[in-house]
Amino acid sequence: MSLNGKIAIVTGAAQGIGEATAKRLAGEGATVVVADIQDSTRTLDTILKLGGKAEAHHLDVRLKDNWANVVREVVERHGRVDLLANVAGVVNMLSEDSVVGLTEEAWDHVVGTDLKGVWLGMQAVIPHMIERGGGRIVNIASMAALRGLPNLASYSAAKGGVVSLTKQAAFEYGEKNILINAICPGTIDTPILADITDEMRQANANAHIVRRLGEPTEIASMVAYLMREGSFLTGEIYPVDGGWAAKGNF
Numbered sequence: 620m621s622l623n624g625k626i627a628i629v630t631g632a633a634q635g636i637g638e639a640t641a642k643r644l645a646g647e648g649a650t651v652v653v654a655d656i657q658d659s660t661r662t663l664d665t666i667l668k669l670g671g672k673a674e675a676h677h678l679d680v681r682l683k684d685n686w687a688n689v690v691r692e693v694v695e696r697h698g699r700v701d702l703l704a705n706v707a708g709v710v711n712m713l714s715e716d717s718v719v720g721l722t723e724e725a726w727d728h729v730v731g732t733d734l735k736g737v738w739l740g741m742q743a744v745i746p747h748m749i750e751r752g753g754g755r756i757v758n759i760a761s762m763a764a765l766r767g768l769p770n771l772a773s774y775s776a777a778k779g780g781v782v783s784l785t786k787q788a789a790f791e792y793g794e795k796n797i798l799i800n801a802i803c804p805g806t807i808d809t810p811i812l813a814d815i816t817d818e819m820r821q822a823n824a825n826a827h828i829v830r831r832l833g834e835p836t837e838i839a840s841m842v843a844y845l846m847r848e849g850s851f852l853t854g855e856i857y858p859v860d861g862g863w864a865a866k867g868n869f
Contacts, residue, residue, distance in 0.1 A: 622847055623648030626697045628689070630680055630740060631707030633657040635809035636759060639835035640704050643843045645671030649702065652693055654678035656707075680707045680736030686743040699751045700744045702846050705737040705758045705781075710811055716770045726773050733777035734784070741788055745797060753796030755849070757842045758785050760801045762860050778803075782856050789854030798853040800845050805860030808832040828862025 631637030633655035650672040666673040713725040748754030764778035785801040
């Protein structure tokens with residue numbers, strides 16, 4: 620399926636995987652709604668300078684009325700939503716992130732963004748996709764959803780929820796020609812890692828068979844594939860992890 624002329628919403632598009640995804644989908648011909656709680660002007664300007672089609676919307680994915688406003692404006696302008704990439708996500712920077720040490724404030728912030736935001740996004744766009752005869756959704760989970768990792772209790776819980784919610788939504792709406800999948804990235808070199816030490820960066824790189832961190836563009840490529848080619852793929856969870864899961868702890 621060509622993405623030319625498709626209308627795509629990408630959350631978390633101001634930076635990192637969301638930015639790379641917005642640029643990739645625009646490069647394949649989609650009109651991209653660059654959505655983020657942060658200023659996404661840089662992403663928008665880059666797409667437009669490269670000849671792509673895009674528009675920017677402020678979106679706090681935790682808020683149902685924000686989703687309603689953005690989707691309503693997009694449908695009024697373009698008549699439909701064909702594609703949704705739920706990329707927006709945070710890690711806990713507010714407290715310790717063990718099960719015991721995690722604060723309720725931190726839990727609500729991470730789960731509200733990383734899991735509730737995905738649910739609200741699908742809830743907002745799926746009725747419009749049904750009206751148009753189908754659509755495709757890709758949710759960004761994490762390898763943290765599939766294995767225990769140190770000090771990531773809220774993040775692991777949220778991303779594990781994304782995995783389960785993806786399967787459930789795929790089951791519910793597959794007969795409506797809405798294909799829904801999730802990607803579990805390994806450690807990707809995004810601004811979330813800006814403050815880690817060189818030693819931590821190297822340790823994260825060594826956890827992968829390829830001995831390096833992933834690039835946001837590599838996750839964006841998988842998003843684009845699922846949007847474009849994945850006509851027989853739904854309810855699936857795809858590790859894109861440089862061999863991390865296969866490597867174990869060696």
